[in-house]
Amino acid sequence: MTTATGQGSAPPPGDGPVLAVEDLHVRYGGSHVLQGVSFEVPATGVTALLGRNGVGKTTTLKAIIGLAPRTGRISLRGKDIQGDATPRIIRAGIGYVPEDREVFGGLTVDENLRLVDPDQGVNAPIVGRLFPDLVSRGKQRAGTLSGGQQQMVSLARVLLRETSVLLIDEPTKGLAPKLVTEVADVLAEIAQRTPILLVEQNLPLVRRIADTVVVLDAGQVVHRGGAAELVADQELTRELLGVSMRRDGAA
Numbered sequence: 001m002t003t004a005t006g007q008g009s010a011p012p013p014g015d016g017p018v019l020a021v022e023d024l025h026v027r028y029g030g031s032h033v034l035q036g037v038s039f040e041v042p043a044t045g046v047t048a049l050l051g052r053n054g055v056g057k058t059t060t061l062k063a064i065i066g067l068a069p070r071t072g073r074i075s076l077r078g079k080d081i082q083g084d085a086t087p088r089i090i091r092a093g094i095g096y097v098p099e100d101r102e103v104f105g106g107l108t109v110d111e112n113l114r115l116v117d118p119d120q121g122v123n124a125p126i127v128g129r130l131f132p133d134l135v136s137r138g139k140q141r142a143g144t145l146s147g148g149q150q151q152m153v154s155l156a157r158v159l160l161r162e163t164s165v166l167l168i169d170e171p172t173k174g175l176a177p178k179l180v181t182e183v184a185d186v187l188a189e190i191a192q193r194t195p196i197l198l199v200e201q202n203l204p205l206v207r208r209i210a211d212t213v214v215v216l217d218a219g220q221v222v223h224r225g226g227a228a229e230l231v232a233d234q235e236l237t238r239e240l241l242g243v244s245m246r247r248d249g250a251a
Contacts, residue, residue, distance in 0.1 A: 016043065016077075016078060017040035017041055017042055017043065018041055018042065018043045018076070018077060018164055018165045018195050019040065019041035019064070019074075019075070019076055019094075019164075019165050019195075019197065020039075020040045020041075020073075020074070020075045021037060021038055021039055021040070021060070021064065021072070021073075021074055022038045022072055022073040022074075022075075023036050023037075023038055023071075023072040023073065024036070024037040024038065024060070024063055024070055024071075024072035024073075024074070025037075025070060025071045025072055026056070026059050026063050026068050026069060026070045026219075027069065028068075028069070032219065033056050033059050033068075033219055034056050034059055034060060034063065034070070034219045034220075035218070035219040035220050036072075036220060037056070037060060037072075037216065037219070037220065037221055038221060039214045039221055039224060041165055041195055041197050042195060042211070042212065043195055044191075044195055044211075045191055045195060045196075045210075045211035045212070046187070046191045046195070046196045046198050046209050046210045046211055046212075046227075047195070047196070047197050047198065047210065047211065047212045047213070047214060048198050048199075048200055048206045048210040048212070048213045048214070048227055049061075049197060049198065049199045049200075049213075049214050049216065050199075050200070050201075050206070050213055050214070050215045050216070050240070050241060051215055051216035051217055051240075051241065052217070052241060052242055055216045055217050055218060055219065056216050056219045057169075057199045057216055058099060058169055058170075058199060060199075060216070061096065061167045061169055061197070061199060064089075064094065064167060064197075065086050065089050065090065065094055065096050065167065066084065066085055066086040066089050067086055070082065076089075076092055076093060076094060076164060076165070077093070077164060079092075081094075090161075092164075093162065093163050093164035093165070094163065094164065094165055094166075094167060095158040095159070095161060095163035095165070095166040095167065095194075096158065096166075096167045096169075097154050097155055097158055097166065097167070097168040097169060097171065098154075098169055099169040099170045099173065099199075101147075101150045101151055101153070101154040102154065103142040103143075103145075103150050103153045103154055103157075104142060105141065105142050105143025105144075106141065106142075106143060107141065107142055108138065108139050108140060108141055108142065109122060109134050109137050109138050109139070109140055109141075109142055109145070109153055110122045110138040110139065112142050112153055112157060113127065113134075113153070113156060113157055113160060115157070116157050116158075116160040116161060117160040120160075121138065122134055122135045122138040123135075124160055126156070126159055126160070127156050127160075130155075130156070130159070130186055130189060130190070131152045131155070131156045131186070133149065133152065134149070134152055134153060134156055137149070146179075147174055147175055147179070148175050148176070148179035148182065148183065151171055151172075151175070151179075151183060152183075152186070155168075155171070155183075155186060155190070159190065159194075163194055164194075164195075165194065165195045165196070165197060166190065166194055166195070166196045166197070167196075167197050168187070168196055168197070168198050168199070169199045170199050170200060170201065171183050171187065171198075171200070172184070172200065172202050172205060173201070180202060180205065183205075184205050184208055184209055187205075187209055188208070188209045191209065198210065203231055203237070203241075206227055206231060207227065207228065207231040210227035211226070211227055212224070212225065212226060212227060213225060213226070213227045213230050215230075215240045215241070217240070222240065223236075223240055
């Protein structure tokens, strides 16, 4: 296992993690997808969960919120949640933005948001502050939005609830560089108030907004450390991720 000592701008010693994962295992049939994954998400900033395709990143997020069969220990603000059903975990304060966004295409933008906040929808102050384009598109059906706009709906929807930590799965996948930059701006703003566990392939974005990184390979953690230290080390980045900093456009 490769371990780095830098921790970016993580909280000072004594500040407990908002989320802790210990000895997490996930099995599907005969496949042992996660094999004893352990890491912590600090109470501030962005923790990037990295790795090549198929190593278990999305499975890790799904296991945390109870959408994958798992064993091990998961705690939120020191309270065990691994035995809880998904609705209870969400109510406890974990927000989840899936890779495929999962907006309701037949509903308007406003109706998508009112599923969470029936009283305000696009009129909620946080929507106007972080997603002004959605306010003007409130009556537009979500299925007619661009991929980047749908991503904003998905982010806005989860932010209408009080959350202790956000799990966000590949928010810039398939987006043009300009939209990647817009999403990065929003994530950086969100992270000032709510810690984020971010699955992301775009290394320029990771370099820009992440504080710490956790790297998975073959269902195990192979590296923990500061984001800046990892992306500055071309050889280590290629060894762990098989890519270099030329990857994936603007952030």
